[in-house]
Amino acid sequence: MRADVRNWFHRRTYRSRWSPAALAACKEDQTISVVLPALDEQDTVGAIVTTLKDAVVDEVPLVDELVVVDTGSTDDTVAVATEAGARVVSAGEIRPELGHRPGKGEALWKSQFVTSGDIVVFLDSDLIGVGPHYVAGLVGPLLDDPAVSFVKAFFDRPVNGEGSTQVGGGRVTELVARPLLNLYWPELSGVIQPLSGQCAGRRSTLERLPFASGYGVEIAMLLDALHLVGLDGIAQVDLGRLEQSSHQSVGDLGFMAATIMHTALRRSPVRQLVPSAADLTQFSRLDGRQEELVRPVPTAERPPARSVAAHHRRMASAGAEVS
Ligand SMILES: O=c1ccn([C@@H]2O[C@H](COP(=O)(O)OP(=O)(O)O)[C@@H](O)[C@H]2O)c(=O)[nH]1
Numbered sequence: 001m002r003a004d005v006r007n008w009f010h011r012r013t014y015r016s017r018w019s020p021a022a023l024a025a026c027k028e029d030q031t032i033s034v035v036l037p038a039l040d041e042q043d044t045v046g047a048i049v050t051t052l053k054d055a056v057v058d059e060v061p062l063v064d065e066l067v068v069v070d071t072g073s074t075d076d077t078v079a080v081a082t083e084a085g086a087r088v089v090s091a092g093e094i095r096p097e098l099g100h101r102p103g104k105g106e107a108l109w110k111s112q113f114v115t116s117g118d119i120v121v122f123l124d125s126d127l128i129g130v131g132p133h134y135v136a137g138l139v140g141p142l143l144d145d146p147a148v149s150f151v152k153a154f155f156d157r158p159v160n161g162e163g164s165t166q167v168g169g170g171r172v173t174e175l176v177a178r179p180l181l182n183l184y185w186p187e188l189s190g191v192i193q194p195l196s197g198q199c200a201g202r203r204s205t206l207e208r209l210p211f212a213s214g215y216g217v218e219i220a221m222l223l224d225a226l227h228l229v230g231l232d233g234i235a236q237v238d239l240g241r242l243e244q245s246s247h248q249s250v251g252d253l254g255f256m257a258a259t260i261m262h263t264a265l266r267r268s269p270v271r272q273l274v275p276s277a278a279d280l281t282q283f284s285r286l287d288g289r290q291e292e293l294v295r296p297v298p299t300a301e302r303p304p305a306r307s308v309a310a311h312h313r314r315m316a317s318a319g320a321e322v323s
């Protein structure tokens with residue numbers, strides 16, 4: 001690790017040492033939104049919402065709004081999240097005039113139009129054992145130091161589900177994202193979980209970032225935050241152990257990897273060599289026969305929300321019919 005990165009690592013790597021009560025006492029007039037993107041997460045989203053609503057909304061007024069952005073669940077995610085006390089919105093119904101795309105990144109981008117917190121916390125909704133320290137740990141560095149604009153969480157990544165001691169999750173991180181970052185962005189080589197879906201940022205920063213619509217959203221957010229606020233504007237916090245309810249198949253992680261590679265390389269020194277569109281051809285073998293699966297790699301990105309809002313205001317002032 002380069003000396004400058006080692007220096008960053010020591011200054012900007014935090015433990016989740018803040019209590020929600022202490023943060024609530026010091027946040028003054030700053031407001032905090034927690035956003036959970038969800039696709040078919042009925043088994044886990046309810047416990048996350050209940051835990052956070054009880055601990056950091058009702059008992060301690062740290063969080064001002066808790067929003068689940070559903071991206072087309074076909075299970076009971078919406079009902080479960082609503083029953084648990086979250087405000088649930090469908091990504092497709094947020095600013096419909098802007099169109100709708102599938103994907104996690106679309107949910108995070110559109111969440112900016114239905115939330116108002118000065119600080120926005122993003123948490124995956126497939127996690128097990130989420131505690132208030134997840135929110136306190138992500139918000140702490142932002143309330144602690146005005147020079148920090150974006151915070152990524154890091155944690156143990158067991159791969160065999162609840163109770164497993166075998167660390168190995170984060171396969172796309174270890175096989176794709178980390179090697180790419182070390183190659184083209186060595187200043188980010190100290191980021192322990194660069195793809196973490198557990199992150200937080202100042203709205204004033206997030207609204208100036210483009211959002212990749214699919215699984216490229218995290219790598220894009222990290223690279224674009226580096227460009228916008230510099231390494232010292234980025235921090236990371238240790239959240240201890242993180243359990244996910246399920247782990248994707250290697251084939252699906254391959255599709256995630258292709259999306260992340262494409263999203264990152266379009267920001268790299270070799271961006272000119274990256275095709276604007278690409279397909280991923282994969283194979284599955286059964287009983288001596290293989291089947292082909294060809295999927296287009298999602299490359300769509302949304303512009304910074306700030307530019308959309310400004311355009312909206314210009315249209316409105318020009319008297320154009322805007323919804
Ligand atoms: O099209 C999508 C894909 C994912 N997600 C959500 O994004 C988070 C992370 O997705 P996933 O679990 O698929 O990724 P992994 O955690 O396996 O990297 C979860 O809360 C998903 O419900 C979503 O809202 N829409």
Ligand SMILES: O=C(O)[C@@H](COP(=O)(O)O)O[C@H]1O[C@H](CO)[C@@H](O)[C@H](O)[C@H]1O
Nearest residue numbers: 169170171172173195197215218247248
């Ligand atoms: O870290 C990773 O390699 C991937 C896959 O994790 P697993 O191998 O399924 O534990 O998960 C991360 O990346 C996704 C894409 O950026 C994010 O959406 C997830 O939140 C994050 O956990």
